[in-house]
Amino acid sequence: MNRTSIAMNGKTYANNDSIINYINDLMLKYSPCDTERFFPDNIGADYIEGNDSLYNLLLERVNEIACAMDYKRTIILRIKCWANKSGKTTDAEVSIVKPQKYAKNEKKIARKLKDYIKKNIYWKKDIDRSKYDIIYFPIRYSGGKKI
Numbered sequence: 001m002n003r004t005s006i007a008m009n010g011k012t013y014a015n016n017d018s019i020i021n022y023i024n025d026l027m028l029k030y031s032p033c034d035t036e037r038f039f040p041d042n043i044g045a046d047y048i049e050g051n052d053s054l055y056n057l058l059l060e061r062v063n064e065i066a067c068a069m070d071y072k073r074t075i076i077l078r079i080k081c082w083a084n085k086s087g088k089t090t091d092a093e094v095s096i097v098k099p100q101k102y103a104k105n106e107k108k109i110a111r112k113l114k115d116y117i118k119k120n121i122y123w124k125k126d127i128d129r130s131k132y133d134i135i136y137f138p139i140r141y142s143g144g145k146k147i
Contacts, residue, residue: 010085010127047123054121055139058113062141065112071105072143074098077113081135083123090131092117097138113139 006013047054062077076098082091094110094117096102123135 007128007130012130047121051137054137058117058139059141061116062109062113062139065109066141066143069105069108071109074140074142075102075106075109077110077139077141079113079117079137079139081117081121081123082131082133083129083135084131085125085127085129087123087125089118089121089123092121 004015006015006019058079062075065071066075075096078095078097080093080095081089083089092114094114096106096110099106
């Protein structure tokens, strides 16, 4: 759901402020928690084999890449993925968060991880997923051991 459209059961419907206000009012009236607005989680952000499995798989892949390069520092990566309705990753972006001043080794790790994600990561099917849904998650690797 966004300001212009709502996706439900694979169909997209036009949206306007009155619909959003109505949903927000319902959420406030019947919500057990004190929230002022409804912010949905990342739609379809579930890895097909479970989130723990995803982190372990990606940490193993980063470890393989880093060991091949004899990389022994700590690196934190922020990953953004886009997936289609059937769950295939259509695009990925891997950004280096730490170290702030990174070298060729860190860029190479990020590039290889991005290629791996695009080719090998599949998400749960979701007919309501749109091309604007982004799946975010961080990965932290510390030289030769997983954290």
